[in-house]
Amino acid sequence: MTTDEQTILDLFDRASAEHQFPDLDHVYECLIDCRLHAFADATRWALVVEKVAYTPRGGAVRDIVHVFDNLGPDGAPRWWSEVGAFGRVENWDEIEDEWEPEMFTGSGPVRVRGRDLDVTQPAGADLVDVFRGLVPEHRDLLLCDKDELGRLVPGGLPRLLVLDDWHQPDLFRTVPSQCETYVQLARVLATGAVDAYRPTHAPNTHWSRWPGSGSH
Numbered sequence: 480m481t482t483d484e485q486t487i488l489d490l491f492d493r494a495s496a497e498h499q500f501p502d503l504d505h506v507y508e509c510l511i512d513c514r515l516h517a518f519a520d521a522t523r524w525a526l527v528v529e530k531v532a533y534t535p536r537g538g539a540v541r542d543i544v545h546v547f548d549n550l551g552p553d554g555a556p557r558w559w560s561e562v563g564a565f566g567r568v569e570n571w572d573e574i575e576d577e578w579e580p581e582m583f584t585g586s587g588p589v590r591v592r593g594r595d596l597d598v599t600q601p602a603g604a605d606l607v608d609v610f611r612g613l614v615p616e617h618r619d620l621l622l623c624d625k626d627e628l629g630r631l632v633p634g635g636l637p638r639l640l641v642l643d644d645w646h647q648p649d650l651f652r653t654v655p656s657q658c659e660t661y662v663q664l665a666r667v668l669a670t671g672a673v674d675a676y677r678p679t680h681a682p683n684t685h686w687s688r689w690p691g692s693g694s695h
Contacts, residue, residue, distance in 0.1 A: 487665040491655035508532035509693030517640040524668040644682035
């Protein structure tokens with residue numbers, strides 16, 4: 480089953496209306512990093528948007544993944560997410576101060592995927608600054624690897640684009656179908672034409688561009 484561009488844009492807008500579209504300014508999630516993948520062949524397509532975020536209330540760093548595709552049993556466009564599947568920090572009790580929540584103990588590295596990552600911040604630093612400090616040197620450990628992507632998108636579906644930065648809409652002001660990025664990505668997905676993605680707006684996906692992120 481093929482899908483036209485407008486059908487994909489309508490899907491994005493419906494997901495946004497139900498608060499299921501990637502929101503970089505989420506008040507309970509401190510943005511750390513993000514990445515976007517577009518896959519397509521003659522009949523199938525998938526868009527995977529990753530958002531690595533620190534959730535102070537949940538005591539976790541997770542790669543929150545939103546998937547839009549036509550890969551379901553009936554081939555109809557759909558969206559779904561893996562919100563809790565990709566936890567990253569493995570030694571939380573060692574790095575969060577027992578008496579000062581959300582603060583770094585200063586006692587050791589941050590363990591991600593079994594690797595101990597050195598931290599330059601001192602004891603008492605905000606944990607969000609510790610985690611953001613792992614990027615860009617260790618960003619590939621925080622984002623999906625090949626096996627994790629394989630859980631989201633079947634093997635054999637060509638990956639046409641990987642974006643480490645792009646222009647993301649403020650969902651309180653702009654629906655995805657009115658955002659240049661997603662209009663162009665819908666065309667890439669529907670046609671397989673990679674050159675349809677030709678952005679004119681500056682990227683804004685760095686955490687510093689979203690002051691509301693993790694503000695509650």
